[in-house]
Amino acid sequence: MKELREGYTTGTCATAAAKAGVVALLKKEILNKISVKLISTGFLEIPIKNIEIISDSVVVVTVVKDAGDDPDITHGKDIVVTTTIVSKNPEKISDITFISGRGVGKVTKPGLPVPPGEPAINPGPRKMIIENLKEFFEKDREFLVEISVPEGEELAKKTLNPHLGIVGGISILGTTGIVKPMSEEAFKDSLVPQIKTTKALGYKAIVLTPGNIGMDSAVNFGVPRDAIVITSNFIGYMLEHALDNGFDNIILWGHIGKIVKIAGGNFYTHNRISDSRMEILAAHLALHKAPTKLIKEVMEQITTEGACKIIEENGFGKIWKDIAEKASERSERYLFSQAKIGTVLLSDRKNILFVNEKAKEIGELAGWTFSQ
Numbered sequence: 407m408k409e410l411r412e413g414y415t416t417g418t419c420a421t422a423a424a425k426a427g428v429v430a431l432l433k434k435e436i437l438n439k440i441s442v443k444l445i446s447t448g449f450l451e452i453p454i455k456n457i458e459i460i461s462d463s464v465v466v467v468t469v470v471k472d473a474g475d476d477p478d479i480t481h482g483k484d485i486v487v488t489t490t491i492v493s494k495n496p497e498k499i500s501d502i503t504f505i506s507g508r509g510v511g512k513v514t515k516p517g518l519p520v521p522p523g524e525p526a527i528n529p530g531p532r533k534m535i536i537e538n539l540k541e542f543f544e545k546d547r548e549f550l551v552e553i554s555v556p557e558g559e560e561l562a563k564k565t566l567n568p569h570l571g572i573v574g575g576i577s578i579l580g581t582t583g584i585v586k587p588m589s590e591e592a593f594k595d596s597l598v599p600q601i602k603t604t605k606a607l608g609y610k611a612i613v614l615t616p617g618n619i620g621m622d623s624a625v626n627f628g629v630p631r632d633a634i635v636i637t638s639n640f641i642g643y644m645l646e647h648a649l650d651n652g653f654d655n656i657i658l659w660g661h662i663g664k665i666v667k668i669a670g671g672n673f674y675t676h677n678r679i680s681d682s683r684m685e686i687l688a689a690h691l692a693l694h695k696a697p698t699k700l701i702k703e704v705m706e707q708i709t710t711e712g713a714c715k716i717i718e719e720n721g722f723g724k725i726w727k728d729i730a731e732k733a734s735e736r737s738e739r740y741l742f743s744q745a746k747i748g749t750v751l752l753s754d755r756k757n758i759l760f761v762n763e764k765a766k767e768i769g770e771l772a773g774w775t776f777s778q
Contacts, residue, residue, distance in 0.1 A: 417531025417580030509558020515571030517606030642673030
């Protein structure tokens with residue numbers, strides 16, 4: 407197998423641009439590449455796309471993001487840094503003010519590594535920029551570092567930023583400075599900040615949903631968007647983190663195609679690993695003494711929508727209650743009975759198949775009203 411190529415983060419790009427800009431202003435050197443000190447260890451040489459000196463104190467530098475073989479939405483995009491050097495109180499040591507330019511978001515909700523009101527430039531990149539500009543610090547000098555990503559506002563729509571309360575663009579990220587081709591663990595870790603934000607906003611209950619169908623449905627039925635967390639396929643992982651963050655009232659809210667897997671004890675729901683939907687539906691039909699012909703017809707379906715239609719048409723919609731109860735039961739067992747977990751089953755964005763009693767109780771406790 408071909409070894410995947412590593413890249414560098416938006417934070418590393420911004421650091422390279424800021425440093426190249428300062429070198430251009432103070433040393434009068436126009437570089438086409440520059441070495442930056444990484445957050446972790448070592449140095450990395452970063453190509454510079456363009457340097458434009460605006461005045462004796464202002465420079466604009468562009469670096470192209472290279473994510474290597476990682477499917478990063480910012481790969482190939484311009485990261486633009488405008489650095490301004492200003493005079494300040496000579497009694498104080500140099501410092502850096504970070505500014506979000508076009509396409510870089512601002513934080514509006516608590517619970518993230520950066521407080522509300524600040525540019526969405528994470529602590530890692532801030533630290534890296536400071537470390538790389540330290541050699542230029544003097545007592546009468548301050549640096550204003552404005553980071554822009556011209557396409558950032560559109561790119562942010564493909565991220566969790568809007569849900570996390572980061573408005574106006576993407577975040578400038580990086581914990582080591584290096585982008586390793588996306589691992590499953592890294593993706594799982596990227597989901598957890600949603601839970602922290604929900605907790606920081608003071609919610610006592612949380613809704614976990616695999617994706618946008620559940621998100622849209624829950625909002626339509628009156629659940630505050632900030633109380634809803636997308637889990638993707640990592641149901642078990644996100645249940646654990648919800649509990650670790652103090653949530654012992656949890657609602658699973660999702661399409662029957664995902665929730666039925668949880669009812670069967672599958673807490674990682676990717677279809678290449680877990681595709682027992684029809685078998686679980688068939689088992690519940692058998693428990694309700696459905697005819698063999700109907701069970702066989704359901705087993706032959708490719709989609710859960712097709713199976714649901716057949717089940718409803720034949721008068722066996724009563725199995726939705728059993729599946730919802732089983733999903734709650736298996737999830738509570740997964741958390742060793744440390745949380746109450748309700749379940750809302752959907753057939754699509756607009757229609758609820760079943761809401762179990764625990765979901766209703768949690769909803770009432772949280773002040774949310776929803777019904778079938």
